[in-house]
Amino acid sequence: MIITLRAGAPPETVASLAQGLDAAEVPFRDVTLAGSRYLVTSASWQGAPDLFRACAAAIEAVRPFATEYQLCTRAFQPANTVIDLGDGVVFGGTATILMAGPCAIESEDQVMRAAEHLVRTWGIKVFRAGAFKPRTSPYAFQGAELQGLKLLDKVRRTFGVKIITEVKDETHLDVVAEYADIVQVGTKSMYHFTLLAACGRLRKPVLLKRSFMATLKELLQAADFIMAGGNPQVILCERGIRTFEPTTRFSLDVGSAALLREISHLPLVLDPSHAVGIASLVPPVAQSAAALGVDGLLVEVHPNPAQARCDRDQALSFAQFDALVPRLRAICGAVDRTLI
Amino acid sequence: MIITLRAGAPPETVASLAQGLDAAEVPFRDVTLAGSRYLVTSASWQGAPDLFRACAAAIEAVRPFATEYQLCTRAFQPANTVIDLGDGVVFGGTATILMAGPCAIESEDQVMRAAEHLVRTWGIKVFRAGAFKPRTSPYAFQGAELQGLKLLDKVRRTFGVKIITEVKDETHLDVVAEYADIVQVGTKSMYHFTLLAACGRLRKPVLLKRSFMATLKELLQAADFIMAGGNPQVILCERGIRTFEPTTRFSLDVGSAALLREISHLPLVLDPSHAVGIASLVPPVAQSAAALGVDGLLVEVHPNPAQARCDRDQALSFAQFDALVPRLRAICGAVDRTLI
Amino acid sequence: MIITLRAGAPPETVASLAQGLDAAEVPFRDVTLAGSRYLVTSASWQGAPDLFRACAAAIEAVRPFATEYQLCTRAFQPANTVIDLGDGVVFGGTATILMAGPCAIESEDQVMRAAEHLVRTWGIKVFRAGAFKPRTSPYAFQGAELQGLKLLDKVRRTFGVKIITEVKDETHLDVVAEYADIVQVGTKSMYHFTLLAACGRLRKPVLLKRSFMATLKELLQAADFIMAGGNPQVILCERGIRTFEPTTRFSLDVGSAALLREISHLPLVLDPSHAVGIASLVPPVAQSAAALGVDGLLVEVHPNPAQARCDRDQALSFAQFDALVPRLRAICGAVDRTLI
């Protein structure tokens, strides 16, 4: 249930309303989003007519919801959320933003070579690379951390691109947010609610990857977690789910992606690289992703895939990437979108 | 392991070879495919040099295989299998064949109206509809059976289309094969080995749907089952796998589809309708499927979806289908294929 | 919906009722089960008061159902179905029947040695072994077929045991039913509806294995398929489901097994051997299965597991089996059951 408060509602009436909810042991969130203020409760609460009548002076509207996610739905906001990073990078319109780069920042030479190729050859406007890597093995390379962020800054200044990079936990969120144009919450962090809450306090776009084990409901609840903190700039990302099939790393869930666009007003990005995990299969899967008509694609490209320190099996070489882009461009055109 | 026999191999040497395998308790299949004859054993058998030396007069080549499927692989046959049904309907080339029609044959009016729209408006060349329906509920409509096949025959004669329809078990395989241009083995029958063996004796193309619970390995073994019976005309079909996500019916496994094209020389068709199971989501998922660059698509269309007796939630209306086809055509063009 | 017909209902009224259903295009099954006659329709049909009033002379009761499975539920029959094979082998009471033997019949020596050990040492009353094997690979041993059934007959006559063996399709159902005390429908055949219908015409107990990717709903619908044919002697079997975990073959779904006992009056058997697929893990998993309090266990035992021609990784040696039985007996005692 979403209770929209009136602009200029008497503070004491709002306080009475909040006390009434507390007295009824109804958990709620006091949300200010895009200039409006809401009290949001769980979908299962039926409301209390007496309370609403008593506090009518503070209430503009009461909307019941059938689902456990609310702020991210088209029932709450019918029109697309538009996130404009400038320089033509607009999520939520008719562009499909191609975001590319290596999995992890390994060295200055590596990121600069990758960025140079991607920008000079294809005009890539958003560069991706990870500095804080959530690795399953404690004995694997955990990322270049702050030093990596500084290299990303050099990429940004040199090539004029936007940066998307991952945050692993809330302890380094501020420093990541300082260097990133888009902060990425990775698949293994989607259930990390303290981090989601911290992202709600940011005033930067957050790309929220679906956990490979999350239902759509859980992904959308995670989006609500961020939005309930006051940050409306959430970009959803489907990056493959875990199934019984052992030969590919994950399975890109195109049906769920299509459903997300029906349900939610938030931009949607797909990540074919992590979804399939095998470089030779990334191009056809990326084509599939583009044909859905989405707001962006995340593709891993490495100057020398065989030497990559992270996810080397799925990184495209420059040659593979160069063969893919024209196809993606043509597919985007076929579904009335523009690849940027 | 595949032992290719020489043309004109001395029958008694072949018999010795077979006896040698029997004596070693090595199960094998004696396969004649496209004019050549092979003895095929499981991948795990290492071969017996003495036996091969003794029977050298009958043996042209011996190929070990690392996988449990063999005949369907590019290691056995590098070039695409091409299945030409005439009238431009060629699987295995550069065409993407759009096969459409209702899930089940319900009445003459229903199939004739569907066929008329599909053929007159879009020039559809392959019409799909089921007469023998493998329904999970014993209390559901089980299909129009022989009467349905006769209606399909009328569709064929009236509109000059090819027919693809499903076989449920081997008892009615002959009658289905009489009326069908392509015999479909459904997702619930992929592990029905007696039926696969019977399809191996057909001289018609067989479209083999992946079980929604089958690994790629098992699908390819099922293809080998049919081919080992002497029928090289197998078309693979990915139609969605079962995952943990409850909101869509199945998940189209685009990564596995891409991998199938690398591994196998057999044509590949995708079925977005069954994969997602929700009509409004079929168009984007069909777009994703087309963008992979496959040999065909199976799409369910019904003159009046709300009245469909089977799978009504996933059937496209004529209006939905009409909006989809031009997009599919454009996407096929973008990946250097022609939608037919 | 289940319409119970009166004993001695006027045939012409029954015919009117059936015509009324046909006219309304409501699929139904005319079921005679344990001496009573029913017309059963899908759960979604709401009934037609006029038709029921007009045919009241033939109708004893009308029961709506909320689920798509009906005959197998406790809502249809609250008390356990009891299947008594004689000699103390009773499913549906307080016994847990230990059914053991090799996966496949390989030779007379093998089955006789297995049976001798199991019967002489442990008094096993039901011997399991397969003659018709639904193998995923066309190049694997497909079973000893009729010759195997004859060996089972020798086991039965020599040791006085009951026989459970698998049927692969309806073409050899009669011969299997002739040799078997319990006919097994395997996990890969659960969606083979023609076979299920044929099993409905049997007058023998049928052990129905859950497909490794069937929902409980689908398993129970398959049970209804058999019962709707007139055979009430169905035994359900949970044998492991396919999950994302690659190290064990399948995962025994103990929660679903517990739920089956709540929902259904049919006996329930568990198969720890196929569920886990690794011999050293079969004993603990069998212990888990026994502790649920079920009607039976299926355990694979082989005189020489390393030489088994089928599923060799999961077969227990005699020594492993001998260590397991006393534990199973004690566990059954702890949950107020008797291991037989």
Added chain:
Amino acid sequence: MIITLRAGAPPETVASLAQGLDAAEVPFRDVTLAGSRYLVTSASWQGAPDLFRACAAAIEAVRPFATEYQLCTRAFQPANTVIDLGDGVVFGGTATILMAGPCAIESEDQVMRAAEHLVRTWGIKVFRAGAFKPRTSPYAFQGAELQGLKLLDKVRRTFGVKIITEVKDETHLDVVAEYADIVQVGTKSMYHFTLLAACGRLRKPVLLKRSFMATLKELLQAADFIMAGGNPQVILCERGIRTFEPTTRFSLDVGSAALLREISHLPLVLDPSHAVGIASLVPPVAQSAAALGVDGLLVEVHPNPAQARCDRDQALSFAQFDALVPRLRAICGAVDRTLI
């Protein structure tokens, strides 16, 4: 690979060894565990004979590993890890510790009533209840937090029980560790590597729940994450995995649990309550869990399940719990263990 350093190894040789690994870009962890010191690298590294020769003075042994997890395996330590909390609460021996209590701390009355019943009637020695709840919905009750921990302290002082309670992220790890005898890392936090690393610095037992979609490999890597920080007191917990079956909440993976005991020396606990998620099914599933022969069980019990603010569908009433305990005791006896 695990390089065991000699006691009293020359620091400069150790430094040379570490420099050699750095120079080769081999990530490694410097681990001190139970008084010994190790350098641990990923399983895929093959070692460098020259480096090892040059640093031989510092190296006691070099062990290659075939798996990506190392410290938690029986290959590293054959004997069970024993964790003794005093008062007979010993994990890793022949006891099965029954840990019970409500899902969340709601009020003083609630936890005190629960503890009183569990301790007075059954002598429960470990009480479970959550103060920091990782809830999927932002609009749900998020736990009593510090106030809840203080109530747990009162339970401990009043009833003399041990406390197990969950930590949600590293920001409140210290305060949880102050109040808990066992710190629980929940299923949604298993991939939260910063938290795992922080748990590695604790000197308290950590119960690590398997993520509901983690492979065993990933669970064991997470255990290594904690151990690599220097904390050998890790207890593994299987609590149900996500599968395609929608009727039960998760599926207790008993086969994987059995395999964990083969692979790992760490104690193993099962959580039947979260695994099945339906109160009436918790007793049979708990029986199954006990029959595996594990080190502990986690069972949710609530004085008034209908009023529970969290996971109410799965909480046992006192009456249900009272009926279960004697059965668990008998089953433990049947597998040569003692329920405590």
